[in-house]
Structure formats: structure tokens, C-alpha cells
Amino acid sequence: MTTDLNTLLTALYVKIDDHLVGRRRMGRPPKLTDAELVTLAVAQALLGFTSEARWLRFLPVRMPGAFRYLPGQSGYNRRLRAALPLVKQVMRWLAADTDLWADATWIVDSTLVECGRSRPTVKRSQLAGWAKYGFCRSHSRWFWGLRLHLVCTPAGLPIAWARADPKVDERQVLMAICDHEPHLLADRPGLLIIADKGYVSRELDHYLTERGIRLIRPSYRNRTPHPGEPLLKSIRQLIESVNDTLKGQLNVEEHGGRTIEGVGVRVAQRPLALTAAIWHNRATGQPVTRSLTAYDH
Numbered sequence: 001m002t003t004d005l006n007t008l009l010t011a012l013y014v015k016i017d018d019h020l021v022g023r024r025r026m027g028r029p030p031k032l033t034d035a036e037l038v039t040l041a042v043a044q045a046l047l048g049f050t051s052e053a054r055w056l057r058f059l060p061v062r063m064p065g066a067f068r069y070l071p072g073q074s075g076y077n078r079r080l081r082a083a084l085p086l087v088k089q090v091m092r093w094l095a096a097d098t099d100l101w102a103d104a105t106w107i108v109d110s111t112l113v114e115c116g117r118s119r120p121t122v123k124r125s126q127l128a129g130w131a132k133y134g135f136c137r138s139h140s141r142w143f144w145g146l147r148l149h150l151v152c153t154p155a156g157l158p159i160a161w162a163r164a165d166p167k168v169d170e171r172q173v174l175m176a177i178c179d180h181e182p183h184l185l186a187d188r189p190g191l192l193i194i195a196d197k198g199y200v201s202r203e204l205d206h207y208l209t210e211r212g213i214r215l216i217r218p219s220y221r222n223r224t225p226h227p228g229e230p231l232l233k234s235i236r237q238l239i240e241s242v243n244d245t246l247k248g249q250l251n252v253e254e255h256g257g258r259t260i261e262g263v264g265v266r267v268a269q270r271p272l273a274l275t276a277a278i279w280h281n282r283a284t285g286q287p288v289t290r291s292l293t294a295y296d297h
Contacts, residue, residue, distance in 0.1 A: 005046065005295045008280045009066070013039045015097070016090055030079075031069040037079055038090050038272075040067060041265075045273035046295040050254045052077055081261040084268060091272045094279040095157055100289075103153040105192045107239040108199065110170055111246070112136045113163070113267060114253055115145035126259045134166025148252065148267060149173045154235065156242045156290040157278050158271045160184065163264065171204045178211070185211050192216065194235055242290070246270050249292050 016035040032040075043066075049055035053073045059066065071079065095101050115131040116122050122144050125131070131145045149170065151160040160181060164173050174195075178185055185191060193208065195217040208215050218232055246252040250270040257263030277292050 005043070006066070008046075008276065008295060009039050009043055011280060011283070012042060012094075012276055015093065019090075019093055032067070032071055032079070034083065034086060036067055036069075037083055038087060040076075041080055041083075041087065041269050042273050042276050045250050045269045046277065046292065048249070048251055048296060050251050050256050052080075077262070080265050081259075084261065084265045087265060087268045087272055091158065091268070091275050094272075094275045095159065098157060098279050098282045100153050100155050100157040100278070100282065101159075102188070103155070103157075104188050104190055105154055105194065106151050106159060107154060107194045107235065108149070108151050108170075108174055109196065109236075109239045109243065110147045110149040110164075110173070110198075111243045112143050112166065112253075113146045113148050113255070113263075114143050115257070115263060117144065127257075127263065130165075130260055131263075132165050132167055146263070146267075147173075148246075149177065150239070150242065150246075150271070151177060152239060152242055154238050155278070156238065156245070156274070158275050161271055163267060170198045171201045174199065175204065175207050178207075185213060190214075194232065196236060242274075245274060245290065245292065249296060250274065 013035050016038055017033070020033075020035055043063075044052070044055045047055075047058075049058065056070055056073055056076060059070060070076075112134065115127050116125055122128065133142055133144050134147065135142050143166070145166065146163045147166045147168075147170075149162045149164060150158060151174075152158050160177050162173055162177055174193075189212065191213045193213060193215045195215060197218050199215065199217050205215060216232065250273055252267060252270040255263060255266035255270075257266045274290070274292075277295055278289055281289050281291060
């Protein structure tokens with residue numbers, strides 16, 4: 001096996017199709033199957049197309065015959081928005097099929113996902129009431145949109161993620177993620193979570209201690225440093241690099257979604273594409289697990 005894009009897409013299609021065998025759909029079978037739809041969405045994210053119309057024009061010219069049927073832009077958009085639960089499910093199938101899935105160390109962080117900049121856009125947007133104003137400490141500026149909260153392994157494999165109001169406390173979101181899928185914690189005895197200072201909270205400490213989880217984050221200046229704290233800076237840099245991959249190579253900030261469903265699936269495309277690349281790199285024995293360079297051209 002190689003890291004060629006066509007090889008990844010073929011392997012991904014087979015993996016999804018195998019999981020979907022036996023599932024029934026109501027009505028007439030679609031010309032583009034669910035497995036082909038998700039594979040198409042992964043290819044779009046890996047190749048950096050933020051416009052669905054441009055993506056569907058590109059395919060017949062540069063990748064002729066890759067997909068037996070291509071819908072129109074509106075049909076593709078409609079199918080993709082309806083496929084959000086499947087996109088999340090495929091991400092979990094791929095992640096669980098790697099040796100990284102059982103890693104007992106997690107890194108958590110959040111990054112901004114802008115949904116608009118101009119005041120007229122904010123007023124007219126269908127996202128009003130869901131997307132809100134928040135402050136990004138990293139860039140020292142205000143933004144209007146959401147926050148993408150990501151839980152991943154040190155190798156960058158996404159374990160869980162959530163989109164949330166930027167005003168919602170990061171600590172509350174982490175507890176909500178753990179409550180939503182308690183089996184993730186139960187399957188990893190002795191789990192260690194590494195975070196930044198934004199996750200300092202007695203409530204969070206008590207919550208995690210009750211579940212047998214250790215949380216390590218930088219201490220405040222007037223507190224006694226935790227053992228091994230000097231090593232945190234380099235480890236914390238790992239998730240910053242994952243966020244940089246989502247933004248710089250997978251264009252998560254340029255999602256272009258204008259509705260709740262549209263933003264949901266377009267943001268989900270990016271962690272799915274990252275997971276697919278890691279899954280394929282591990283399966284083919286590549287030296288760099290999170291490298292996307294073989295798939296982005």
C-alpha cells in the first residue's frame with residue numbers, strides 16, 4: 001500500500017462500504033451511495049476545496065472516473081448535510097481501527113471557528129443565536145462564531161470533538177464530552193489528560209478524580225508546580241500543531257457554512273479527513289503519522 005490519494009480513497013470507500021453492508025434505505029437507491037458520498041467529502045477536505053461548486057467542477061477534469069456519479073451542487077450539499085451522523089460514525093470507525101485508539105493519554109484544547117465578520121452578515125445569518133461573539137486570547141481579538149473543542153491523542157488522532165458557544169466554559173465542555181460518551185473513560189483505566197491553564201477548576205478536578213482520571217496542566221505562578229511540569233510545554237505544542245493542521249491545511253476556518261447543519265457537517269469534514277489520513281498512514285507504516293502532504297495535491 002502507498003500514501004497515494006487514490007489509494008487512500010479506495011481503502012476508505014471499502015472500509016465504509018463494509019460497515020454499511022446490510023443497511024436499508026427507504027425509497028429508491030441513490031445514484032451516489034453513502035460510502036461514495038463520505039469518500040467524496042474526505043477528498044474535498046484533503047484537496048482544500050472550500051467551495052462545493054468548484055469542487056464538483058474540478059473532479060471530472062482532474063480525477064475523471066474516480067466517482068461513477070456526481071450530483072449537482074445543491075444535491076451534494078443537501079446529501080452532505082443529512083449525512084452528518086454518518087460522518088461522525090465513520091470518524092469513530094476509522095479511529096478505533098488504529099493502534100492509537102487505546103492510548104491512555106489525551107490532550108485537550110479549543111480553537112475558534114469564525115462564521116462571519118461583518119455586522120450585516122451577523123444580523124442576516126441563520127446562525128444567529130447559535131454562533132456568538134467570543135474573544136480569542138491567542139490572537140487578542142474578538143470573533144463571531146463557535147469554538148471547536150478537540151480531544152486527541154499525542155499523535156494527533158481525534159478521539160472526540162464538539163462545537164460550542166464561544167462563551168461556554170472550556171471546562172464545562174470537557175465534562176459534557178465525558179458525560180456524553182462515558183465508555184471512552186471506562187475503556188481507559190489510568191487515563192491522563194493534558195491541558196492548558198484554561199482548565200484550572202476545582203469542580204473539574206473533582207469530576208475527573210471521581211472517574212479515576214488524572215489532569216495535568218500548568219500551575220499558576222503562586223502555586224507549587226506539578227511534577228514533570230517543565231515537560232508540558234513541548235507536549236502542549238502537539239495539539240497546537242493539530243489545530244494548525246485543521247486550519248492551515250484543511251481550512252476549517254474557511255468552511256463557508258451558512259446554516260447550523262451546513263456549519264456542522266463542513267466542520268466535521270476536517271477532523272474526518274485528518275482521521276482518515278492518520279488511519280491510512282498507520283495502515284501503510286508511514287514514518288510520519290499525521291502527514292497530509294501525500295494527499296493535498
